[in-house]
Amino acid sequence: MAEVLLSVEGLHAGYGHAAVLHGVDVEVSEGELVALIGANGAGKSTLLKTIVGLVRAKSGAITFAGDRIDTARPEDLVRCGVALVPEGRMLFGPMTVLENLELGAYASKDRARAIEEGLARVEALFPVLAERAGQPAATLSGGEQQMLAIARALMCSPRLLLLDEPSLGLAPLVIGEIFSALDRLRAEGVTVLLVEQDARLALKHADRGYVMRTGRIVLEGRSSELLADDSVSRIYLGGEVGQHR
Amino acid sequence: MQCGTMVAELLQFIIAGLKSGAVYALVALGFTIVFGATGAINFAQGEFYMLGGMTGVLLTTWGVPLPLAVVGAVMLTAVIGAAFELVAVRPIASGDPLRIIMVTIGGSVVLRQAALHLFGPDERALRPFTAGPSLRLLGAAVERQTLWVWAITAMAVVVLAVVYRQTMFGKAMRATSIRRDAARLVGIDASAMVTASFGLAAALGALGGLVVAPLTQTAFYVGSGMGVKGFAAAILGGLGNPVAAVGGGLILGLLESLTAGYLDPLYKDAVALVVLLGVLFLRPQGLLGGRGTEKV
DSSP states (O other), rough: OOOOOEEEEEEEEEETTTEEEEEEEEEEEETTTTEEEOTTTTTHHHHHHHHHTTTEEEEOOOOOOOOEEEEEHHHHHHHHTEEEOTTTTTTTTBBBBHHHHHHTTTTOSSHHHHHHHHHHHHHOHHHHHHHHTTTGGSSHHHHHHHHHHHHHHHTOOOSEEEEOOOTTOOOOOHHHHHHHHHHHHTTOOOHHHHHHHHHHHHHHOSEEEEEEEETTEEEEEEEHHHOOOOOHHHHTTSSSTTTTO | OOOHHHHHHHHHHHHHHHHHHHHHHHHHHHHHHHHHSSOOOOHHHHHHHHHHHHHHHHHHTTTTOOHHHHHHHHHHHHHHHHHHHHHIHHHHHTTTTHHHHHHHHHHHHHHHHHHHHHOOOSOOOOOOSSSSOOOEEETEOOOHHHHHHHHHHHHHHHHHHHHHSHHHHHHHHHHHHHHHHHHHHTTTHHHHHHHHHHHHHHHHHHHHHHHHHHHOOBBBTHHHHHHHHHHHHHHHHHHTHHHHHHHHHHHHHHHHHHHHTTOOGGGGHHHHHHHHHHHHHTTTSSSSOOOOOOOO
């Protein structure tokens, strides 16, 4: 098995006094696509935000490529090779598609080269963005905005890509496009940790999966196993009736 | 004949209005830049205007050649602005706009008193950038320094526009003001951008104080009045939009000058306050600011 790229151990985190994560353990190996599934409010987004440092870890350890990163700031992490595609895309709406992409390469040491190579990569992955280069990002369709959010994160050539709900609010056809792009990225060797409410979709594309509930990992395994698991289908179809409250 | 003098008179008022208006525009730009980065009003902005003029005067009395003194005063004030953010705004306010406002109000008092002790209580004047008699334009007089005011303001606006549109630093500043968290996610040090915004705002304020110092004289107390004018101009244009800030400055200057000329010079300083209250009551987004404008 490949080397572990990201490891989260016993992670506790939250907002102010509201604890959201209660001891989460997650591991992602180099080259893997790992899905993190679970109902709304399970703490999936908080986990991603804590990994990149937008939310501070209260205790526990986050290790990336052998280095502890639990006190790193987001602006430093992207330099190490961790990029988050945040929930709700968080584009720079009034700025053009091209400017958004250029800013994606902000953290690169050789910016001019990163922009050149990144744009070529993005054009191959999402040709529609090249056509829209001069348009303000806010004028793109929802699907195009999601593509731009992913493309912006790719501009700094991250080793680990964290994706938060890329399918949210998109039409099935567009979701298909986005996930086939993820498949291609994985084929290129990018490691991906994917948070998704649509568990079936996520597991179909992932190698392994974690199921999260109320701030804890309750199940983990290979995607095929999870897809076949009864409790998983219950969880991703909604709350578990009559089981623990 | 009668008609001709009336036109000349109007022209004279317009020239005077656009002269003060250009300076208001520079100060207002400082307000919008800090507002873009922090969401707060920097009430010390007027003091940077004062510091620019006063340090410029000080440098020339030390024998520094005028062009160097101007550049030096702008840079020095920029450093003071950035340092003010680092040592006072950041540790005390920790990003909360309301606290930033409080700190800048306190900071303005400190800067004003420090200037009193450093430069003394006297009014000082800077030498005009080019000597010589006023120029005539259709019967109206244009002081040479007024041309400098316009030229330097125009240059500052163009340079600022190029920096914001074309350079990675400018794009990072805009990105931070649009979405701070997203900016951090692409690797932009948002706190450093806030420091830079204070430095830049201070430089613009200082530039305004320097170009106008040969015309109006300067003293340790001129900052607070100019702070009100610049703030009114920024609000009039629509906070957060640099183009509108320049427009707001010019319009405010014209309104003041026409009021002083045709109504009563006593009302001149009241114009800014009337404009400020009027805009806040009737059109809080500013004359030129739509709701969707980009903050910078």
